[in-house]
Amino acid sequence: MWADDIDGAGLLVQDPTADLVLRSAVVVPVRSGEDRLGTLVLCSNAAEQPNDMLSVMLSGIAAQFGQHLQRRRAEGLALLLARSRHEYVRLVGHELRTPLTSIAACTDLLCAFGDELPGDARELLEAVTRNSDRLRHIINALLDLAALDSGHVVLHRTTFDLAVAVRHATAGPFERQVHVRSDTPDALLVDADETRIREVLRALVGNAVTYSHPGGDVTVTLTTTAGHACLTVTDTGIGIPPDELDEVFERFQRSSRVRDLGIPGLGLSLATSRAVLDRHQGTITLHETRGGGVTAEVRLPLHPL
Known part of the structure; x- marks a missing residue:
C-alpha cells in the first residue's frame, strides 16, 4: 500500500x-x-x-x-521440542530405574535358592532376570544419549592408536557367518575419547554384520586425509531405502527393510554414534553401496579442532 x-x-x-x-x-x-x-x-x-x-x-x-x-x-520450536524430549527421557529413565533396582534385588535373592526351586520356577526366574537386564540396557542407552545430546557428557581425551581399535573391532567373533576384513595403516594416532570411539566402532561393525546376508562381506577401511581419520564400513546386506538414509539416525528409527524382516534391535546405535562424533567435531553419513548394502563413512579429527 x-x-x-x-x-x-x-x-x-x-x-x-x-x-x-x-x-x-x-x-x-x-x-x-x-x-x-x-x-x-x-x-x-x-x-x-x-x-x-x-x-x-x-x-x-x-x-x-x-x-x-x-x-x-x-x-526455536525444534530447540524447545529437543529440550522437552531430553527432559522426558531423563525423567522416565530415572523413574524406571527405581523399580528395576528392586526387581534385580529380588531376583538375586531368589537365585541364591536356585537349587531349591522347581524347574518351572527357575525358568521363570531366568526370564525375569533376562528381560530386566534388557530393560536396564535400554534405559542406560537412552540416558546416555540424552546426556550426549545435551552436552552433559565430559569427553576423556587421550592419544590412542585408532588402527589398533579398528582391528580389534573387526576381530570378532560374530554370531552370523559373515566375512569381516579390515584395511588399516600400521598405526594411526588420534586424540579422542577412546572408550566412546570404540563404542562407535562396535556399533558400526555390529550393524554391518547384523544386516548382512549369511556368507556376506563386511569391509572396514581406515585412511587419513586433511587432518582427519576417515573410516568406511561397507556391507553387502539388505541395504536402506534412499529416502531413509538420514531418518535412521533418529532414536528408535529403523529402516523399513529391517522392520519387515523382523530383525531385533533398539534403533539407538546410529543416534548414539552420531552424538559421540558430534562431540568430537566429527561426522557420520550413510549411502547405498553399489550392488546392495550400505556404506557408513566417518570423519574424525586427528586432534581437537
Whole structure:
C-alpha cells in the first residue's frame, strides 16, 4: 500500500515545525505462505509516487524477511521440542530405574535358592532376570544419549592408536557367518575419547554384520586425509531405502527393510554414534553401496579442532 500524502490521509500526527517531516510511506506485508507475519513500513520525507519497480524490489525484501522469521521460528520450536524430549527421557529413565533396582534385588535373592526351586520356577526366574537386564540396557542407552545430546557428557581425551581399535573391532567373533576384513595403516594416532570411539566402532561393525546376508562381506577401511581419520564400513546386506538414509539416525528409527524382516534391535546405535562424533567435531553419513548394502563413512579429527 502506497501513501503519497501522509498528512492528507491522516495516517500520522506530526509536528510541521520538526526537523524531519515524513511526506510518504509504503507498507509491504511480510508473509510466510498464506500467513502474514507482520508488515514492513518505509517512510520518506519526500513525496513518492507509486513505482512498480520499487514495489517489486520491496516485495522481494519482505519475502526474505518472511523466510528468515519462519526459519527462526522453526529453529526455536525444534530447540524447545529437543529440550522437552531430553527432559522426558531423563525423567522416565530415572523413574524406571527405581523399580528395576528392586526387581534385580529380588531376583538375586531368589537365585541364591536356585537349587531349591522347581524347574518351572527357575525358568521363570531366568526370564525375569533376562528381560530386566534388557530393560536396564535400554534405559542406560537412552540416558546416555540424552546426556550426549545435551552436552552433559565430559569427553576423556587421550592419544590412542585408532588402527589398533579398528582391528580389534573387526576381530570378532560374530554370531552370523559373515566375512569381516579390515584395511588399516600400521598405526594411526588420534586424540579422542577412546572408550566412546570404540563404542562407535562396535556399533558400526555390529550393524554391518547384523544386516548382512549369511556368507556376506563386511569391509572396514581406515585412511587419513586433511587432518582427519576417515573410516568406511561397507556391507553387502539388505541395504536402506534412499529416502531413509538420514531418518535412521533418529532414536528408535529403523529402516523399513529391517522392520519387515523382523530383525531385533533398539534403533539407538546410529543416534548414539552420531552424538559421540558430534562431540568430537566429527561426522557420520550413510549411502547405498553399489550392488546392495550400505556404506557408513566417518570423519574424525586427528586432534581437537
